[in-house]
Amino acid sequence: MKLASFKHFTRACLLAGGLIGAIVPSIVHAETDRMVIFDDDGFALAQWMVLKAPHVKVLGIATVSGDFWQKEATAYALRGLEIANRKDVPVVQGATYPLVNSEKLTDKWEALYGKLVWKGAWMRSWVEKTTQPLPPYHAADVVPDLPWGNPTLKPSAENAAMFMIRMVHQYPGQVSIIECGPMTNLALAQKLDPEFASLAKELVYMGGSLNPRQKLTSPASAQFAREFGNSPRREFNIRFDPEAASITMRAPWKRIVMVPVDPSTETEMSAEFVKDIAAADTPIARIVKRSANNFPLWDEIAAAVWLDPSLIRTSADLYVDVNTMFGAQYGDILSWSEGYQPDVGEQKEKVVLTIDVPRMKALIKDLISKP
Amino acid sequence: MKLASFKHFTRACLLAGGLIGAIVPSIVHAETDRMVIFDDDGFALAQWMVLKAPHVKVLGIATVSGDFWQKEATAYALRGLEIANRKDVPVVQGATYPLVNSEKLTDKWEALYGKLVWKGAWMRSWVEKTTQPLPPYHAADVVPDLPWGNPTLKPSAENAAMFMIRMVHQYPGQVSIIECGPMTNLALAQKLDPEFASLAKELVYMGGSLNPRQKLTSPASAQFAREFGNSPRREFNIRFDPEAASITMRAPWKRIVMVPVDPSTETEMSAEFVKDIAAADTPIARIVKRSANNFPLWDEIAAAVWLDPSLIRTSADLYVDVNTMFGAQYGDILSWSEGYQPDVGEQKEKVVLTIDVPRMKALIKDLISKP
Numbered sequence: 009m010k011l012a013s014f015k016h017f018t019r020a021c022l023l024a025g026g027l028i029g030a031i032v033p034s035i036v037h038a039e040t041d042r043m044v045i046f047d048d049d050g051f052a053l054a055q056w057m058v059l060k061a062p063h064v065k066v067l068g069i070a071t072v073s074g075d076f077w078q079k080e081a082t083a084y085a086l087r088g089l090e091i092a093n094r095k096d097v098p099v100v101q102g103a104t105y106p107l108v109n110s111e112k113l114t115d116k117w118e119a120l121y122g123k124l125v126w127k128g129a130w131m132r133s134w135v136e137k138t139t140q141p142l143p144p145y146h147a148a149d150v151v152p153d154l155p156w157g158n159p160t161l162k163p164s165a166e167n168a169a170m171f172m173i174r175m176v177h178q179y180p181g182q183v184s185i186i187e188c189g190p191m192t193n194l195a196l197a198q199k200l201d202p203e204f205a206s207l208a209k210e211l212v213y214m215g216g217s218l219n220p221r222q223k224l225t226s227p228a229s230a231q232f233a234r235e236f237g238n239s240p241r242r243e244f245n246i247r248f249d250p251e252a253a254s255i256t257m258r259a260p261w262k263r264i265v266m267v268p269v270d271p272s273t274e275t276e277m278s279a280e281f282v283k284d285i286a287a288a289d290t291p292i293a294r295i296v297k298r299s300a301n302n303f304p305l306w307d308e309i310a311a312a313v314w315l316d317p318s319l320i321r322t323s324a325d326l327y328v329d330v331n332t333m334f335g336a337q338y339g340d341i342l343s344w345s346e347g348y349q350p351d352v353g354e355q356k357e358k359v360v361l362t363i364d365v366p367r368m369k370a371l372i373k374d375l376i377s378k379p
Numbered sequence: 380m381k382l383a384s385f386k387h388f389t390r391a392c393l394l395a396g397g398l399i400g401a402i403v404p405s406i407v408h409a410e411t412d413r414m415v416i417f418d419d420d421g422f423a424l425a426q427w428m429v430l431k432a433p434h435v436k437v438l439g440i441a442t443v444s445g446d447f448w449q450k451e452a453t454a455y456a457l458r459g460l461e462i463a464n465r466k467d468v469p470v471v472q473g474a475t476y477p478l479v480n481s482e483k484l485t486d487k488w489e490a491l492y493g494k495l496v497w498k499g500a501w502m503r504s505w506v507e508k509t510t511q512p513l514p515p516y517h518a519a520d521v522v523p524d525l526p527w528g529n530p531t532l533k534p535s536a537e538n539a540a541m542f543m544i545r546m547v548h549q550y551p552g553q554v555s556i557i558e559c560g561p562m563t564n565l566a567l568a569q570k571l572d573p574e575f576a577s578l579a580k581e582l583v584y585m586g587g588s589l590n591p592r593q594k595l596t597s598p599a600s601a602q603f604a605r606e607f608g609n610s611p612r613r614e615f616n617i618r619f620d621p622e623a624a625s626i627t628m629r630a631p632w633k634r635i636v637m638v639p640v641d642p643s644t645e646t647e648m649s650a651e652f653v654k655d656i657a658a659a660d661t662p663i664a665r666i667v668k669r670s671a672n673n674f675p676l677w678d679e680i681a682a683a684v685w686l687d688p689s690l691i692r693t694s695a696d697l698y699v700d701v702n703t704m705f706g707a708q709y710g711d712i713l714s715w716s717e718g719y720q721p722d723v724g725e726q727k728e729k730v731v732l733t734i735d736v737p738r739m740k741a742l743i744k745d746l747i748s749k750p
Contacts, residue, residue: 121713122721135718219590219611238697238714240590240611326609333706342492342707343609347506350493 041065043182043209044314045172047102049074049128049189049245051084052299053277053372054307056292058186059092060375061315066094067175067183070168072102074189074248075128077148079104081189086159091291095161102168102193104148106249113334121336125235126244138231140301156295169196176207181262186314187213188307190245195252198259205259214310215245215253216328216341217269218359224276228302236269239340243269246330247339254330258353266328266357267313268341272304274365285369288377296376305368312368313360319371321362329354412436414553414580415685416543418473420445420499420560420616422455423670424648424743425678427663429557430463431746432686437465438546438554441539443473445560445619446499448519450475452560457530462662466532473539473564475519477620484705492707496606497615509602511672527666540567547578552633557685558584559678561616566623569630576630585681586616586624587699587712588640589730595647599673607640610711614640617701618710625701629724637699637728638684639712643675645736656740659748667747676739683739684731690742692733700725 040063046055047070059066069089071081078101085099111130118124123135132145144152164171172193176183185208187194194211197204205211219240222233236242246253257264279300286293313319327349331340344354411434417426418441430437440460442452449472456470482501489495494506503516515523535542543564547554556579558565565582568575576582590611593604607613617624628635650671657664684690698720702711715725 118721120721120723122715123719125719136716219592219608221590221592234716237590238716238719329707331707333704335704335706335708336700336702336713337612337706337708337711340708344493345507345605345609348494348496348609350489350491352491 042184043067043175043179044184044186045070045175047072047168047172047185047187047189047193048085048307049078049081050076051081051088052307053296053305053376054186054188054311055085055088056092056296057308057311057315057372057375059089059094059097060292060378064315066097068098068100068164068171070100070102070172070193072168072189072193073104073106073129073148074245076143077104077129077146077150078102079149080151082163083151083154083159084156086161086163087154087156090159090161091156091295093291098164098166098171099161100164100166100168100171103196106190106192107195107251107255109249109251117334117338124247128244128248136234139227140231168193169200172197173201173204176204180207182209183207184209184314185211186310187211187215188245188310190249191215191252191256192249194259195249195255198255205256205261208261210263210265211256211261212265212267212310212314213245214267214306215243216266217241217243218341218343218361220269220273223273226276226278226302229273229276229304232304233273239337241337241340241342243341246341250330250332250339253339254332257329257355257357261355264328264355264357265313266359267306267310268359269304269306271309271360271363272306274362275305275309275368277301277303277305281369285373285376287373290377290379292376308372309360309363309368312371313363316371319364319368320360321364323361324359325356326359327354328357328359413555414438414546414550415555415557416441416546418443418539418543418556418558418560418564419456419678420449420452421447422452422459423678424667424676424747425557425559425682426456426459427463428679428682428686428743428746430460430465430468431663431749435686437468439469439471439535439542441471441473441543441564443539443560443564444475444477444500444519445616447514448475448500448517448521449473450520451522453534454522454525454530455527457532457534458525458527461530461532462527462666464662469535469537469542470532471535471537471539471542474567477561477563478566478622478626480620480622488705488709495618499615499619507605510598511602539564540571543568544572544575547575551578553580554578555580555685556582557681558582558586559616559681561620562586562623562627563620565630566620566626569626576627576632579632581634581636582627582632583636583638583681583685584616585638585677586614587637587701588612588614589712589714589732591640591644594644597647597649597673600644600647600675603675604644612708612711612713614712617712621701621703621710624710625703628700628726628728632726635699635726635728636684637730638677638681639730640675640677642680642731642734643677645733646676646680646739648672648674648676652740656744657747658744661748661750663747679743680731680734680739683742684734687742690735690739691731692735694732695730696727697730698725699728699730
């Protein structure tokens with residue numbers, strides 16, 4: 009099916025919501041088109057990679073609060089789709105607040121258990137001097153002007169959790185979910201519909217941390233190592249909504265791939281890296297060229313190993329869950345090798361430990377060079 | 380002062396208990412003799428190192444439950460002193476049970492949170508095949524025959540906590556404590572006498588875990604890595620009595636040196652190692668020669684860096700405490716870099732990260748070769 013006609017058909021389905029979805033048979037060729045929903049608390053290179061990948065159908069971009077409030081993440085997603093010239097892809101708005109955690113609770117938690125290095129939308133100051141700029145602190149319903157320009161595209165009227173439920177019912181066993189933010193939407197979807205996870209094809213998520221180590225020598229990599237140096241099991245996406253992460257991990261997925269912090273410490277969105285991958289003169293490359301933030305490539309690794317699982321160099325099959333007790337290690341990743349797990353819902357996940365960085369870089373460069 | 384006369388004087392003091400101690404001025408030459416109490420849940424090479432070190436006065440060997448029940452640890456200590464021909468050193472018996480933790484609680488904890496790799500005196504079976512022998516499981520008041528032969532020496536009538544309190548009052552600011560087992564005795568001493576820690580010179584302890592990594596390739600090192608692979612912050616000494624560890628770490632010590640699992644993964648009590656260090660024909664070397672258990676040199680590192688701090692290659696100054704919440708991470712080490720700590724009692728500890736292994740080996744060899 010040609011892209012143009014597919015686009016129109018898809019938009020019609022989406023506008024009609026679940027009614028048409030329920031009676032229209034799958035129109036995607038499973039042999040060629042892999043279906044995916046990308047859920048995230050922002051929008052950047054990872055989404056563009058998936059949007060530009062051949063034989064991939066992005067069913068929707070879902071948003072959630074985390075690094076940004078959901079409304080701001082939504083604005084980035086809309087603008088990101090405009091830049092990618094993919095206005096056919098719906099942006100579905102997800103949860104504004106985590107299930108149990110909150111900014112107030114986090115203040116009190118920090119008083120008892122120490123300062124967090126990164127708090128996303130709740131961040132008012134760095135504890136230590138940091139080369140990263142402090143994002144503007146604002147209320148949940150404020151959307152500051154975006155550096156990429158503000159979008160004119162509007163989000164879907166459908167809620168992210170409802171959208172994801174509808175999609176897995178419409179394409180049972182075919183929809184991958186790439187989660188690169190807190191798992192609030194996934195937990196809501198699972199509790200709204202206990203069949204949700206079992207109807208998806210797989211969950212690939214960036215989140216959590218096992219035993220990462222600083223591997224680069226740049227000032228930025230030393231500063232990002234602050235996030236795991238004294239808390240090897242803590243990572244922001246999971247820590248922002250620990251209960252949602254535990255609910256999601258205990259849901260009956262066919263397959264879960266975890267991309268923790270561990271493989272990211274070999275990567276950096278450095279000026280040199282950006283210059284190389286964004287050499288082409290495409291709209292996306294023009295933005296990426298200006299985006300040397302020295303971040304590890306967290307979400308990009310998740311997108312990359314979903315697009316090409318052969319990029320995984322080493323991995324471990326571990327039972328994984330999250331500490332949801334409101335103590336010093338609230339939100340920490342718990343993991344067990346076979347035989348040690350408690351069997352209270354935790355499941356085996358394929359945990360990515362290292363990846364083929366040069367080949368991932370080549371993949372990114374190739375994808376964002378596409379017109 | 381000659382050793383023989385010192386020995387007699389010391390024994391007289393000890394028999395008389397606190398009364399004489401309180402009125403007799405310090406008889407140890409601070410310039411030459413460093414005073415130490417060694418508290419442990421067993422007895423092995425580490426204690427012999429300290430007993431054989433020049434210019435070191437071992438005030439006493441305290442025992443506590445952990446790897447062994449206290450009674451069995453006491454038997455080992457008594458027999459160890461006989462082998463070292465140091466019957467002048469008192470063995471003081473400490474706590475049999477942890478403050479809050481218990482074998483029953485551990486069974487229920489494991490049902491909720493997964494199997495522990497090592498449980499010391501409470502160990503009934505390995506989860507996975509292990510080359511290490513399973514120690515005989517028995518009641519707290521049973522002392523099986525020791526492989527070294529049973530002692531005829533008897534322990535002191537004084538309790539370990541009371542003994543330690545008496546010693547720090549007798550030699551204020553001069554007594555180092557090397558703790559290589561659970562911290563039950565230290566916590567009791569601190570709560571019996573709030574001046575206890577502040578009157579000691581320092582605490583050097585083997586316990587806890589930051590981010591250790593398997594560094595050797597032997598089967599044993601892979602098996603010991605099970606203890607931290609899925610729980611980088613968990614270590615047996617602390618996990619056996621987490622509340623005691625937190626009480627102890629929050630006590631007003633002048634100085635705390637932590638020897639976590641991290642530096643130990645470069646070391647192994649291998650057949651080759653033992654053959655080399657125990658080449659001499661001394662009573663201790665004869666036992667050590669037969670003791671190639673492939674254990675990391677946990678306690679020996681603590682003894683070594685106390686004897687010669689220049690063996691520390693890298694260390695970090697971190698605020699340290701213990702998670703005492705009875706959840707999935709009960710007993711985990713908590714640590715904070717400057718500025719992140721909550722200030723609820725945690726203190727800065729010098730955390731040993733790596734040591735000079737060849738020089739430590741030379742030190743051990745030298746010490747146990749002494750007649």
